[in-house]
Amino acid sequence: MREANENQGSQVIIRAAQILRALESQPRGLSITALAKETGLPRTTVHRLVMSLESQQLLINGVNGVQLGPALARLAASAHTDLVTLSRPAMEMLSRRTHETVNLSVYRGMHVVLVSQYASDQELRVISPLGTAFPCHSSAHGKALWASQPPANIDTFLKSGLDARTKSTITHKQALLTELETVRNSGFAIDREEHARGVCAIGVVLNTHLSEQYALSIAVPALRFEEKYDSLLSMLMQCKAEIETLLDAAN
Numbered sequence: 001m002r003e004a005n006e007n008q009g010s011q012v013i014i015r016a017a018q019i020l021r022a023l024e025s026q027p028r029g030l031s032i033t034a035l036a037k038e039t040g041l042p043r044t045t046v047h048r049l050v051m052s053l054e055s056q057q058l059l060i061n062g063v064n065g066v067q068l069g070p071a072l073a074r075l076a077a078s079a080h081t082d083l084v085t086l087s088r089p090a091m092e093m094l095s096r097r098t099h100e101t102v103n104l105s106v107y108r109g110m111h112v113v114l115v116s117q118y119a120s121d122q123e124l125r126v127i128s129p130l131g132t133a134f135p136c137h138s139s140a141h142g143k144a145l146w147a148s149q150p151p152a153n154i155d156t157f158l159k160s161g162l163d164a165r166t167k168s169t170i171t172h173k174q175a176l177l178t179e180l181e182t183v184r185n186s187g188f189a190i191d192r193e194e195h196a197r198g199v200c201a202i203g204v205v206l207n208t209h210l211s212e213q214y215a216l217s218i219a220v221p222a223l224r225f226e227e228k229y230d231s232l233l234s235m236l237m238q239c240k241a242e243i244e245t246l247l248d249a250a251n
Contacts, residue, residue, distance in 0.1 A: 016049050024109050029065030084116040087243045091118045094239040100220045101126050107145045107213040110157055111135050126199050126219035138165045140203030141215035143189035147180040148205050168193045193222055200225035204240050208247050216240055
């Protein structure tokens with residue numbers, strides 16, 4: 001009886017993981033029916049698991065369908081304590097030098113999740129809650145991470161379409177692929193009000209040699225971005241080198 005119960009519990013965990021993985025690449029959400037089709041599970045099973053996961057804030061079932069919940073974002077943030085701790089002094093120094101917000105994010109397929117932030121000291125500033133998920137195609141840190149992925153991975157993500165967050169968002173596949181090639185050649189990505197109006201950013205990938213992939217970025221109000229662009233990029237690259245040196249020493 002005990003073995004049967006353990007097997008049943010394992011099956012529940014496996015099925016719940018199937019649902020979470022299916023939603024990872026669908027940040028816009030899926031209906032219960034679509035989720036059942038995506039996972040190959042019975043609709044009644046999906047509905048029951050979604051209700052259980054929603055009660056723990058692991059999922060949200062709203063007007064846009066089933067989406068990943070805030071508890072997962074908090075777990076994602078807590079799982080990166082070592083890198084967060086190690087990179088914190090360099091991020092703080094970068095923020096003090098630029099007087100802008102510095103973000104550290106982790107790669108999650110269609111999006112990147114904010115795991116650490118040092119906020120600007122200016123009255124007009126750009127800040128986001130820890131655990132915020134940013135679509136890769138419309139964010140500087142997301143584009144930087146996508147540019148580092150194998151082309152086949154990007155083709156898979158692009159099949160689901162690209163949401164227009166603002167009038168500046170790149171929504172056409174070929175235009176985005178061209179942009180990612182530019183990012184590969186330059187070593188950094190730029191968001192000029194593509195994710196949100198009035199917000200710009202520069203992002204770079206951190207070469208951590210860890211199993212997870214991370215990006216460092218500076219988020220800046222659009223009205224200050226162009227005049228500070230050269231210095232922001234220079235100091236971001238310097239911070240990237242400092243963090244990577246610390247990681248090498250730690251490993």
